[in-house]
Amino acid sequence: MLTSLSDQSLAALDAPVTVDRDTSVVREREKVERESLSDQTVWMLAVRDNRDRVAFGRLFDYFAPRLKGVICRSGMSPSQAEDVVQDVMLTVWRKAAMFDPERAQVSAWIFQIARNRQIDVIRKERRPVPEELKLPEETQEDAAQVLALDQETQKLRAALRRLKPAQREMVEKAYLGELTHSDIRDQTGLPLGTIKSRIRLGLERLRHELKEQGLT
Amino acid sequence: MTGVRHHIPDPLLVAYVSGSLPQAYSLVVATHLSMCDDCRARATAHEAVGGSILESCGTADLSGGLRQRVFDMLDEPVIETPRYERSGIFPAPVMEALGGLPPKWKSLGMGVRQSILSHDEGGSVRLLYIPGGQAVPDHGHNGLELTLVLQGAFRDETGRFGVGDLEVADDDLEHTPVAEDGVACICLAATDAALRFRSLVPRLLQPIFRI
Known part of the structure; x- marks a missing residue:
């Protein structure tokens, strides 16, 4: 029966196989790239894409004690700091x-969530934040950029x-x-340009x- | 937005990212970030430093129940806080400060109007409306003044400021901004102390106008 098909149809039959092979090559490359990513990024992507609770638990175990550390540094009581940590981790989820x-x-993303939450608590009003950028419907990330x-x-x-040590302390404080903003001067030549x-x-x-999808 | 020529200086951006910038200035910075990709990228780079510090600073022991408490709350319904969107020339942070309503303008004379968004001991932030060709009353200020153009343009002794441009003036600068001819210039301006207008409004009236 196959013999009765035209060459064109045969080519069409072949096509999905080629696509599959390409996809598997891409998947393989993405897998390699994912493996080179930091643990935290991998966990976060698993939380985002698969609502993975084990990965969330890892993020919690990594970030929550650190968050409490920096929040306490700013003078909040340990119990108030834990309330902020709780809110921040729930926001992450x-x-x-x-x-x-x-x-x-x-x-960086979690740092910013924590700052916002902390200020909201201290000032009892919402901290002004920039307009959120709309995200495209389907995000096909550029793995190389990530x-x-x-x-x-x-x-x-x-x-x-x-x-x-002295320089580092200044940077941490800033x-x-x-x-205060008038105390912050040059940021000691950190490689921020790249x-x-x-x-x-x-x-x-x-x-x-966004433009392609007509969202702006 | 392209064409922005006057950006947020790094110390100010770090103060914003770190959360140490007072509310009035933070509103101007957040509004500029909504209009300027370059500063948005720079702010995110500073956040990366913040994130690195978060990762490398010490840890504090958590009380026993916290982890379980957070896990127990994962499926709770979320109460969404209202989100404001840009409306016309006003980016989302300004709309939020306006509570989603159009500005309530009050005349300062000579066609100049203002709408105070917030005013407390930490500073004040307002919208200013200056008709084309009109000068903003000659003023000095007691501290840092941030002025962000939302519509039109103005010039003063230091240069030209168009849409998205931010002027950072410290207490040394005595300047006389003049709106360019044509469309009215609308700015978002924050100060950490009362502005001292020299001519337009007699000093006695300043507490009444809260300027």
């Missing part, structure tokens, strides 16, 4: 869909570790809100996709 690894690393941002962040962390370009790329890609 509930707003996981907003996590965009092309634009922010997990720790990996590159992840690696930039690792470089940044290494640069922080290399700072002299970013944990222990200095990471900024990475984030900018992610933003541009997002804007482009």
